[in-house]
Amino acid sequence: MEHYKLNSGNLNKLSAGVSIPKYNRENVKTGIVHVGVGGFHRAHEAMYLDQLLHDESNANWGICGVALLNFDQKIYNTLKDQDGLYTLVVKELDGTLTKRVIGSIVEYLFAPDSPKAVIDKMAHPDVKIITLTITEGGYNLNEATGGFNFDNPQIIHDSKNTDSPITIFGYLTQALKLRKEQNTAGVTILSCDNIEGNGDVTKKMLLSYIEFAQPDLLDWVKDNVSFPNSMVDRITPATIPADIAELKEVSGIEDQWPVVCESFQQWVIEDEFIAGRPNLEAVGVQFVKNVAPYEKMKLGLLNAGHSVVGILGSLMGYSTIDEAVTDPNIGTFLANYLDVEVTPILRDLEGMDLTAYKQTLINRFSNIYIKDQIDRICSETSAKMPKFILPTVQEQLKGDKAISLASFVIAAWAVYSLGFNEKKEAINIKDALQETLLAQAKLAQEYPKNFLELEEVFGNLSKSEIFSDAFAKAYQNIVSFGVEKCIIELNNNLLIEK
Structure with a gap:
C-alpha cells in the first residue's frame, strides 16, 4: 500500500475506505473561532461542522482553530503542516474502524506568536460564534467562593498588558472591545467544556474580569454577547503512537496527529445565538430551552x-x-x-x-x-x-x-x-x-x-x-x-x- 502525507494535495489519493471532504474548502469562510483545538474538539464540534459543510449553503461556518498556550505548539504545527486536515478514527464496539478526514478547520493561529492576529480574528465581522474547550481549570474559578480568582498572576498580567494577553479572558476582552470600537455586531460565546452551567460560568467569569480590567466595556458585552449552556459527550482518549502507526498501515495515511473516539456522540445546546448559528440540528445536534x-x-x-x-x-x-x-x-x-x-x-x-x-x-x-x-x-x-x-x-x-x-x-x-x-x-x-x-x-x-x-x-x-x-x-x-x-x-x- 502506498503512503501519503495528509494534506490538501493528497486528499484524492487516499484509499476508497477513507471518507474525505467533498466540499471545496477554499470557498469556506470562518464563522467560528474555536479556542482549544484538542482531541475532543476535533472528535466533536469540528466533526459536526464538517458534516454540515457538505451542504454548500453552510459555507460561512468554517472554523479557525486557536492554540492558546505554549503547550499547544505541537497541535498548531500539525494543523499547519496538514492544511488543517486530520483523520478521525471511530472505534466501534466490534472493533470496526471508520476513518474520515475532517476539513472544517480552515484557519489556525498560534496565540503566543501573534496575540493581535487572534484578537483581530475574534473581532472579525464574519465571526458569529467563539467556542471554547479550555478544560475545567481554564475558567479561573475559585471553588471556595464560586467567584473569579483575581489573585491568578496570569490574570494580573492580562489586566496590565492588554495587547499581549495570556488567558482566554484577556483575549476575549480585547476582541469584544475591538468589536465595540468597530461597531461590529455581537457574538455568541459557547463553552463546550464539562462544567455544569458552562455558559453561565463563562458569562460570570468573563463579566467579572471585564468589570475588574475594563469596566467601560461591561454594558456593551451584556447587550451584545450571548452565553448559551451546552452539554457535550463523546469519549475521546489521547492519541498514542500505535494509533498513528495503525492508521498508516491500514489506510496509507501519514497523519501526525489523528483523533480516535467512540461511535457515540451527543450535543445539546440552548438556542440562544445572538448573531445567528448554523443549522446543526440537520446533523443531529439537539437545541433546547434548558440544557x-x-x-x-x-x-x-x-x-x-x-x-x-x-x-x-x-x-x-x-x-x-x-x-x-x-x-x-x-x-x-x-x-x-x-x-x-x-x-x-x-x-x-x-x-x-x-x-x-x-x-x-x-x-x-x-x-x-x-x-x-x-x-x-x-x-x-x-x-x-x-x-x-x-x-x-x-x-x-x-x-x-x-x-x-x-x-x-x-x-x-x-x-x-x-x-x-x-x-x-x-x-x-x-x-x-x-x-x-x-x-x-x-x-x-x-x-x-x-x-x-x-x-x-x-x-x-x-x-x-x-x-x-x-x-x-x-x-x-x-x-x-x-x-x-x-x-x-x-x-x-x-x-x-x-
Whole structure:
C-alpha cells in the first residue's frame, strides 16, 4: 500500500475506505473561532461542522482553530503542516474502524506568536460564534467562593498588558472591545467544556474580569454577547503512537496527529445565538430551552462514572478504563453508584430512558478498542471532583439519602493522592494541585478528615458530620483491608437497596 502525507494535495489519493471532504474548502469562510483545538474538539464540534459543510449553503461556518498556550505548539504545527486536515478514527464496539478526514478547520493561529492576529480574528465581522474547550481549570474559578480568582498572576498580567494577553479572558476582552470600537455586531460565546452551567460560568467569569480590567466595556458585552449552556459527550482518549502507526498501515495515511473516539456522540445546546448559528440540528445536534437537566445527567453519570472507575481502577493497578470497568467488582460498584446515589437526583429528562442510558455508559466504558488511559481520566481530579461527584453528595445529604459509595470513592482518591497503587507502583498523577493534594493525603494518614480541609475542592463539605464520618470510615477500611475487599463488601451490603 502506498503512503501519503495528509494534506490538501493528497486528499484524492487516499484509499476508497477513507471518507474525505467533498466540499471545496477554499470557498469556506470562518464563522467560528474555536479556542482549544484538542482531541475532543476535533472528535466533536469540528466533526459536526464538517458534516454540515457538505451542504454548500453552510459555507460561512468554517472554523479557525486557536492554540492558546505554549503547550499547544505541537497541535498548531500539525494543523499547519496538514492544511488543517486530520483523520478521525471511530472505534466501534466490534472493533470496526471508520476513518474520515475532517476539513472544517480552515484557519489556525498560534496565540503566543501573534496575540493581535487572534484578537483581530475574534473581532472579525464574519465571526458569529467563539467556542471554547479550555478544560475545567481554564475558567479561573475559585471553588471556595464560586467567584473569579483575581489573585491568578496570569490574570494580573492580562489586566496590565492588554495587547499581549495570556488567558482566554484577556483575549476575549480585547476582541469584544475591538468589536465595540468597530461597531461590529455581537457574538455568541459557547463553552463546550464539562462544567455544569458552562455558559453561565463563562458569562460570570468573563463579566467579572471585564468589570475588574475594563469596566467601560461591561454594558456593551451584556447587550451584545450571548452565553448559551451546552452539554457535550463523546469519549475521546489521547492519541498514542500505535494509533498513528495503525492508521498508516491500514489506510496509507501519514497523519501526525489523528483523533480516535467512540461511535457515540451527543450535543445539546440552548438556542440562544445572538448573531445567528448554523443549522446543526440537520446533523443531529439537539437545541433546547434548558440544557441543565441533560447536563446534570451527563456530569453525574458519565463524567462521575469515569472518575469512579478511574480512581478505583488505578488503585487496583489497571491502566485503562475498559480493563477496570470489566473487573466484575468495579463494574458492579459503578452500577450501584449510578443507580443508588445519582439517579435519585435526576429529573425533567424528557425523552430519556435512564436505564438504557446507564447501560449504554457501561458498554461504552467497556469498549476494548478505545483503551482510554486511566491517567487521562484521573488528570485534574481536583477540578473535576467539585463538578462531577460532590454535587451528588450535596443533594443526597439534603434529602438524607445514601452517600456511602461516593464517600468511598473520595476516600479512595485521598489514598490515590499519595502516589502509589496497592501494588506499590507509582501512579502518574497530573493535577494542578498535586503538591497540595499530596500534603493533605499525608496528613490524612494520621487523621483521615484532614484531607477534607482542602476548601478549594470541598468547600464547607467537611462541616457535614454525616459525610466526614462516612469518609473517615471508608478511608480506614481501605487502609485496613484494601480497595478490592472493600468494594466486594459494599457490593454485597444488603443495606444498599436499589
